[in-house]
Amino acid sequence: MREQHPIIAERFPDLHPPFAAQAATVEANRCLNCFDAPCTAACPTHIDVPKFIKKIASGNLGGSARTILDANVLGASCSRVCPVDVLCEGACVMHRYNKQPIEIARLQRFAMDGFHALGGRLPKKFEDSRPGHIACIGAGPASLACAAELAQQGFGVTVFERRPLPGGLNTYGVAEYKLPAWASLREIELIEDLGVEFQFGAEIDAEKLAEIEREFDLVFIGVGLGAGHGLKIPGGDHSGVVDALEFIAAYKTAKITSTNGKVAVIGAGNTAIDAANAALRLGAAEVSIVYRRKRENMSAFGFEYEHAKQEGVRFLWQTLPVRVITDGGMLEFMECTRVDDAVLPVAGSEFLLPCDLIITAVGQSPLLDLLEELKGVTLEKGRVVIERRTGRTTNPRYFAGGDCVNGGREVVDAVADGKRAAIAMTRHFEATYA
Amino acid sequence: MPDLAVNFAGIASPNPFWLASAPPTNCGEQVMRAFDAGWGGAVWKTIGEQVTNTASRYSSIDWNGQRMMGLNNIELISDRPLDVNLCEIAEVKKRYPKNAVIASLMVESKREAWHRIVVQAEDAGADGLELNFGCPHGMSERGMGSAVGQVPEYTEMITSWAKEKARTPVIVKLTPNISDIRVIARAAKRGGADAVSAINTINSITGIDLDTFTPRPNVDGKSTHGGYCGPAVKPIALNMVQQVTSDPKAALPISGIGGVSTWRDAAEFFLLGCGTVQVCTAVMHYGYRIVEDMIDGLEDWMREKGFATIEDFRGLTLPHVTEWKHLNLNYKIVAHIDEAKCIGCDLCYIACWDGAHQCIHRDRVTGPVDGPVELHTVPASIEAATRATIAVTPIPRLDAHTRDGSKDKTPVERIPRVDETECVGCNLCALVCPVDECITMVEVPTGLPSETWEERARSKECAPPAMHG
Numbered sequence A: 001m002r003e004q005h006p007i008i009a010e011r012f013p014d015l016h017p018p019f020a021a022q023a024a025t026v027e028a029n030r031c032l033n034c035f036d037a038p039c040t041a042a043c044p045t046h047i048d049v050p051k052f053i054k055k056i057a058s059g060n061l062g063g064s065a066r067t068i069l070d071a072n073v074l075g076a077s078c079s080r081v082c083p084v085d086v087l088c089e090g091a092c093v094m095h096r097y098n099k100q101p102i103e104i105a106r107l108q109r110f111a112m113d114g115f116h117a118l119g120g121r122l123p124k125k126f127e128d129s130r131p132g133h134i135a136c137i138g139a140g141p142a143s144l145a146c147a148a149e150l151a152q153q154g155f156g157v158t159v160f161e162r163r164p165l166p167g168g169l170n171t172y173g174v175a176e177y178k179l180p181a182w183a184s185l186r187e188i189e190l191i192e193d194l195g196v197e198f199q200f201g202a203e204i205d206a207e208k209l210a211e212i213e214r215e216f217d218l219v220f221i222g223v224g225l226g227a228g229h230g231l232k233i234p235g236g237d238h239s240g241v242v243d244a245l246e247f248i249a250a251y252k253t254a255k256i257t258s259t260n261g262k263v264a265v266i267g268a269g270n271t272a273i274d275a276a277n278a279a280l281r282l283g284a285a286e287v288s289i290v291y292r293r294k295r296e297n298m299s300a301f302g303f304e305y306e307h308a309k310q311e312g313v314r315f316l317w318q319t320l321p322v323r324v325i326t327d328g329g330m331l332e333f334m335e336c337t338r339v340d341d342a343v344l345p346v347a348g349s350e351f352l353l354p355c356d357l358i359i360t361a362v363g364q365s366p367l368l369d370l371l372e373e374l375k376g377v378t379l380e381k382g383r384v385v386i387e388r389r390t391g392r393t394t395n396p397r398y399f400a401g402g403d404c405v406n407g408g409r410e411v412v413d414a415v416a417d418g419k420r421a422a423i424a425m426t427r428h429f430e431a432t433y434a
Numbered sequence B: 001m002p003d004l005a006v007n008f009a010g011i012a013s014p015n016p017f018w019l020a021s022a023p024p025t026n027c028g029e030q031v032m033r034a035f036d037a038g039w040g041g042a043v044w045k046t047i048g049e050q051v052t053n054t055a056s057r058y059s060s061i062d063w064n065g066q067r068m069m070g071l072n073n074i075e076l077i078s079d080r081p082l083d084v085n086l087c088e089i090a091e092v093k094k095r096y097p098k099n100a101v102i103a104s105l106m107v108e109s110k111r112e113a114w115h116r117i118v119v120q121a122e123d124a125g126a127d128g129l130e131l132n133f134g135c136p137h138g139m140s141e142r143g144m145g146s147a148v149g150q151v152p153e154y155t156e157m158i159t160s161w162a163k164e165k166a167r168t169p170v171i172v173k174l175t176p177n178i179s180d181i182r183v184i185a186r187a188a189k190r191g192g193a194d195a196v197s198a199i200n201t202i203n204s205i206t207g208i209d210l211d212t213f214t215p216r217p218n219v220d221g222k223s224t225h226g227g228y229c230g231p232a233v234k235p236i237a238l239n240m241v242q243q244v245t246s247d248p249k250a251a252l253p254i255s256g257i258g259g260v261s262t263w264r265d266a267a268e269f270f271l272l273g274c275g276t277v278q279v280c281t282a283v284m285h286y287g288y289r290i291v292e293d294m295i296d297g298l299e300d301w302m303r304e305k306g307f308a309t310i311e312d313f314r315g316l317t318l319p320h321v322t323e324w325k326h327l328n329l330n331y332k333i334v335a336h337i338d339e340a341k342c343i344g345c346d347l348c349y350i351a352c353w354d355g356a357h358q359c360i361h362r363d364r365v366t367g368p369v370d371g372p373v374e375l376h377t378v379p380a381s382i383e384a385a386t387r388a389t390i391a392v393t394p395i396p397r398l399d400a401h402t403r404d405g406s407k408d409k410t411p412v413e414r415i416p417r418v419d420e421t422e423c424v425g426c427n428l429c430a431l432v433c434p435v436d437e438c439i440t441m442v443e444v445p446t447g448l449p450s451e452t453w454e455e456r457a458r459s460k461e462c463a464p465p466a467m468h469g
């Protein structure tokens, strides 16, 4: 994991290769240095974009990285995974100037790569240690951002993660051609370096929760979402039907390094696209995305759709899986039917889609088993209800952020949530121990 | 078809584009290639007693990723034997009789020395002579170059020595390293010069290596001040040219030098009265080929303006340059933002707040607002307000309405508003605006007659003393 498997490395090279130093300077010089820059406003963590870009131009790479990290402790992974078309780069005034937005993310990666290469460390924001112990549940981006800020502020933080490695979906979920697992882990080492304690293999349940409640002052819930909804059609429990998240985690951890034959991916969100692209890169002969609605209804970003087309993914619109057909235990076909705009089957339109693997990517369900154990914490449609500015739940000792709160947005949203919660917790401790 | 041919103080040239005396005119082979490329004339790299140059010799100023905004050199005059240079001048003139070849001269300040070099250069076939009284480094330490050009008496004396022997026109090349260039230009005129050229390079230290603490260019751990030229010096050159051309005691045909890189730069020098322009840095940067667009662009512009020759527009700007005291104090303009062009960078806003008169505001709102709109918000609170907003990634499923399609449209709250009653019409915002023609300065009739500072001062003198009580 800390090193990429050679086959994975070969098949998932950087989608957006890093800037060479000279190219970064040219691009940095192009930025207008807007006042109250719209790119900064659009960034959920409000990284001061022109500030870090102009530091690249002036040759102050260390200052550039510090500017990024000050706002976003996962600035390195965000620079690789953020859907910048709808964030900073989408807001860049250059769209209206010469139609070429500044390549903010690649510049951010340039600064962060430089920082890592020089062995940079995260600065403390408060020198001494202070009273206040916080437990963060889950080691995904939300918890990591929360833990880092609290440790920087001098508080004691322990992160409980059920998996063997930290990072959440940054390590186990994001497409490898954007963010290889090792790069996610490298960034987290700096958070460990701040003195944050990590406990792995620590699945938190009602019992452990009670312990945590006793031992810690405040708790941050950053557990993300749970497994995907299964395929609820006849044959949907066949072993050749796999959940997209499992499939992706398996190749990212190099448990699988190849996919053969024909693959059907059900769903048309970003996860479906990641899984479809991965299947193709792993060697699948044909990959079809099967979606019951039309193109304009898909929940994937426009640029992800374009990317998938380039990779060679086929799209079957207004198509509904009906049942899985096997032959001697082997997957053979998925029977599908065409549907109309109301998603009602069109009579006589059934057809057999040959497939050797079916990947389901129809949304993740909330981790209700745990969330419903949280006393006094209100849920709404399975999401933890928080006060937006502070991340505080309806139980004042519990804070929450990330996918478990927003139902599944992006890494940068989780980071912003985690940091806001940490700042609110800091205020709480400062008020308590003042 | 415009005719670019000029006659400069008696020197005929197929066009007004000359190479300045510098590395591009080091040798005959180069000058011939330059003429092939289209250059009308060349001022030979200054000849005199052979010198030894240093390594390195040049340094430059980059600006926002652009190379050589300004170039600095510590090079002396020609480091080739005098007789070789003379032979090659003869060779070039033989092969290119229509092009102007001017010999740039610098010898020690002795009458015989000047007489000898003048004769040698003219015998070789030079169409004219340029006296290099401008070189600001090295040669000046030996009493030559700017050591001459900084003292009116020396300038006048040596010019007259050259004139004693010269049969071709004598051009005196002026140094800018002096407080009033007119004083030296007048001296040159008194000495009998047929023309002047301006400017030579400006004393400079271009920069310092932050690791070794040595200025550039580095010669074995040491450096010395050099001469600055290139695009950065054009404004200084234009001003000095204007000073000379507007001074009756100095006015002579003038060859404009300093930062000329394009036909536009050249046109500006002509509009201030120059008969030719000379180019060095731009050629050192890109090669002789740049003259093609200088000719092509200037011809196009002349056609558009209806000018047939350089004489048709030479000096047209001069009547528009005057002294401060003659400017109309009752002329009022204000900044106007073309909202359709504005891209929302808000650079005009911060420029006016921090660098001008706090009269551009970010107080526009799109929809209905709760409570009063805060007017004249200071920059820091705008930034703080942005940092306090909660932004989320708009995802298609949930927020289809939020952004798509808006990339091309500037949000109205980012389009600043000019408070015209407070605007002093300084131009700053229009200068910083990245979009062409987006901020324009619009005249506001004041209904007042023109009144200059001088007039106002005079009328105050005449005004009766204020009454008290």
Ligand SMILES: Cc1cc2nc3c(=O)[nH]c(=O)nc-3n(C[C@H](O)[C@H](O)[C@H](O)COP(=O)(O)OP(=O)(O)OC[C@H]3O[C@@H](n4cnc5c(N)ncnc54)[C@H](O)[C@@H]3O)c2cc1C
Pocket: A081, A082, A083, A137, A138, A139, A140, A141, A142, A143, A160, A161, A162, A163, A166, A167, A168, A169, A170, A173, A174, A175, A178, A202, A203, A204, A205, A222, A223, A224, A225, A245, A248, A270, A271, A274, A367, A370, A401, A402, A403, A404, A408, A409, A410, A411, A412, A414
């Ligand atoms: C396939 C896929 C691709 C994506 N691609 C991108 C992308 O390119 N760019 C982007 O910005 N976003 C992407 N996202 C979204 C992004 O990954 C998430 O929004 C982000 O990771 C949310 O962070 P989080 O901390 O809330 O949750 P997670 O990253 O899910 O982390 C939660 C952590 O909590 C742990 N946990 C859960 N329950 C318990 C428990 N009971 N005890 C202990 N630990 C527990 C989990 O193991 C996990 O490590 C993608 C998501 C998916 C599914």
Ligand SMILES: Cc1cc2nc3c(=O)[nH]c(=O)nc-3n(C[C@H](O)[C@H](O)[C@H](O)COP(=O)(O)O)c2cc1C
Pocket: B020, B021, B022, B023, B045, B046, B071, B072, B073, B075, B076, B077, B078, B104, B132, B134, B135, B173, B199, B200, B201, B229, B230, B231, B233, B257, B258, B259, B260, B278, B279, B280, B281, B282
């Ligand atoms: C490397 C170098 C050497 C120069 N040598 C001379 C010279 O020998 N004689 C001279 O009169 N001017 C010399 N100059 C000055 C140029 O002729 C010219 O006046 C000056 O460079 C300004 O023009 P520009 O801005 O187009 O470069 C030299 C300039 C440079 C850059």
Ligand code: SF4
Pocket: A030, A031, A032, A033, A034, A037, A038, A039, A040, A049, A050, A091, A092, A093, A094, A102, A104, B345
């Ligand atoms: S909007 Fe674009 S040009 Fe303006 S500061 Fe941001 S990146 Fe630079």
Ligand code: SF4
Pocket: B334, B335, B351, B352, B356, B357, B358, B359, B360, B418, B422, B423, B424, B425, B426, B427, B428, B429, B430
């Ligand atoms: S012209 Fe000067 S004072 Fe007027 S708005 Fe522009 S910057 Fe401000």
Ligand code: SF4
Pocket: B337, B338, B341, B342, B343, B344, B345, B346, B347, B348, B349, B414, B415, B416, B429, B432, B433, B434, B435, B438, B439
């Ligand atoms: S500088 Fe120009 S483009 Fe930028 S906000 Fe002002 S008017 Fe608009």
